Amino acid sequence: MAQGDVLIDLIECVDFAAIKHRNQRRKDSDSTPYINHPIGVARILTSEAGIKDLIVLQAALLHDTVEDTETTFEELEKKFGKTVTDVVREVTDDKSLPSEERKRLQIVHAPTSSHEAKLVKLADKLYNLRDLCKGTPRGWSSRRCEEYFKWSKKVVDGLRGNCPAIENELDKIFIAKGLM
Numbered sequence: 001m002a003q004g005d006v007l008i009d010l011i012e013c014v015d016f017a018a019i020k021h022r023n024q025r026r027k028d029s030d031s032t033p034y035i036n037h038p039i040g041v042a043r044i045l046t047s048e049a050g051i052k053d054l055i056v057l058q059a060a061l062l063h064d065t066v067e068d069t070e071t072t073f074e075e076l077e078k079k080f081g082k083t084v085t086d087v088v089r090e091v092t093d094d095k096s097l098p099s100e101e102r103k104r105l106q107i108v109h110a111p112t113s114s115h116e117a118k119l120v121k122l123a124d125k126l127y128n129l130r131d132l133c134k135g136t137p138r139g140w141s142s143r144r145c146e147e148y149f150k151w152s153k154k155v156v157d158g159l160r161g162n163c164p165a166i167e168n169e170l171d172k173i174f175i176a177k178g179l180m
């Protein structure tokens, strides 16, 4: 694919995700716009892990649109194609399930997910854990934060061997939290 076409495809994803997440905010003290998260996840993949795979970067930008907005997989497939959509599908929790079950399934599904989905999930976890290191999300107890670190370690253990740069950064956090 020509470089110009790659850039067009990426900007389409940034624009689509920005529109879909436009009314959402992160749970930090600044109520940061939610779109900072998917953009930051894509940036971890490009700037920290050197990933240039367009499918992975598109999936990173779109990864929370179905889970957290009214976006459907059909809509994604029509606009961005089946390959990107399948990666988003792999990293999307089924919100109809109770939270405990969703958390359990992330641990179960991590080891058998595709390489592309593992990369997105690793960057997603790194971004969220860095946020947690900066402050407690609105409405969270310190116990809930601790549980999130422990659970994340179990998910990440199933994603290992796919991206040393990101795994190394995650390990620094797990070591600092006494989990390794």
Ligand SMILES: Nc1nc2c(ncn2[C@@H]2O[C@H](COP(=O)(O)OP(=O)(O)O)[C@@H](OP(=O)(O)OP(=O)(O)O)[C@H]2O)c(=O)[nH]1
Pocket: 025, 026, 027, 028, 037, 064, 067, 093, 099, 124, 128, 129, 131, 132, 137, 138, 148
């Ligand atoms: N650390 C942190 N997380 C925030 C903040 N604002 C929103 N989030 C989102 O909260 C989710 C984690 O909170 P949970 O309570 O465990 O997730 P749930 O809402 O799906 O049950 C993450 O979803 P996710 O990206 O889908 O990842 P995952 O945790 O489901 O894998 C994360 O993006 C914030 O300020 N700090």
Ligand SMILES: [Mn+2]
Pocket: 037, 063, 064, 124
């Ligand atoms: Mn996310």
